[in-house]
Amino acid sequence: MRLTVNGEPRDLHSPPLTSLLTALREELEITSPKAGCHQGGCGACTVLVDGEARRSCLLPLAAVDGAAITTLEGLGTSDNLSSVQAAFDEHYAAQCGFCTSGFIMAATALIDRTPKASREDILTALSGHVCRCTGYIKIVSAVEAAAKGDVHPERVEPSFEPEEAEVLIPGSPA
């Protein structure tokens, strides 16, 4: 079976009834789609199939043979984030991060099909996605900002390079 994944043609050898999620993660080692529930209930595995948001855990490989798959890895880079990614950063819309790629893929598909998506459109489109950390408000605000084009990638802080930490031991000479 052959897929175009993030613009690159890829041959797959997993059995045809393997879920797209398992094939992406375990054969192609593309790990942004998360295996949350394997039953379509959480939305953490959402990817774009020919531009439309789909749960990758519910699609057998045989059903997507020849399709173009986009995962989070195919949206932007850390130096050049997509508008939804930049909005998530600016609005602190990720906490533990497990649900984030699914939300970003669903939001990307929504803005693609409904460029001026309202808050209600956003709530409806993201209704199948579960986040156990943020309480959703920041996520919805981020998507709302991205839908309005109110995104400021220049505000995204460059990746953090930790320096060697200074170790202070109480009681030791300064």
Added chain:
Amino acid sequence: MIAFEEERRVTSTSLENAELVLPTSRDEAVHAFGDGSGVAVLGGGTILMPELSYGRLRPKRVLLLQDAGLSGVARNGGSLTIGAMTTVAELEQGPEPLGTAARNVADHEIRAQATLGGNLCAPAGGATPRGDLQAALIALGAQVKTAGKDGERTEPIEDFLAAPDRRLVLEVEIEEPQRAGYAAAHRPHAHAYTIVAVCAAETSAGLRVGLTGAGPSGVRAHSVEDALAAGASTQEAAQKALDDAQLQDDALASAWYRQRLLPVLVRRALDDLEGGT
């Protein structure tokens, strides 16, 4: 790590053993299905894929219907013929109360993948009844065309839902209703099966009432229909729905709760019908 590798190997081997059949026409699909023994039918995959991924189902043959030419809606005068592989998303703009019932199924991503045929064949889940479209189709007096042992046949949806034998759903025919009503208890912006929903529709065959969440599959509320025909008030007729329901406790609600909810929703659906559409 060793345990993980072992688990993955077992999963892959089991899935490799299934014979995958991809019919490219209706006739090929019917032939490949045969009498249905040992065959798992994969329409949209939203119900079957978790069964395969968790290893709860290890079919000998899997029939993948996506290229079998079974999708689409054809209009013929006042009736519609809907292919089994038509997605729930495509039904969202269908005649009421089917359109509203379809819009209440899961979320956008699932609706774009789930099919009418799958919804009709949905077995009651381990935690909740499934098949949210069945009540709307009951109200619309749907006729279901299937293939299987003894060839093809067309039957009322209630008969199809009651028959335990395995059939391949080909298409469903419904009549555009003169009036339709819908009332449901469901949680908006949540991905869950409907707790209770009531669909009512008046077609040339008369007024029918279908219930979701009142039994393992969709239930026709004959008692409500009979009471209305005998001149009962909406309030009195609605109470009769309890005679048709087989209420159960499940992950969504208790039978106690459903017993109190059901007559209220029947009355609201009938009021909605009286209001016209």
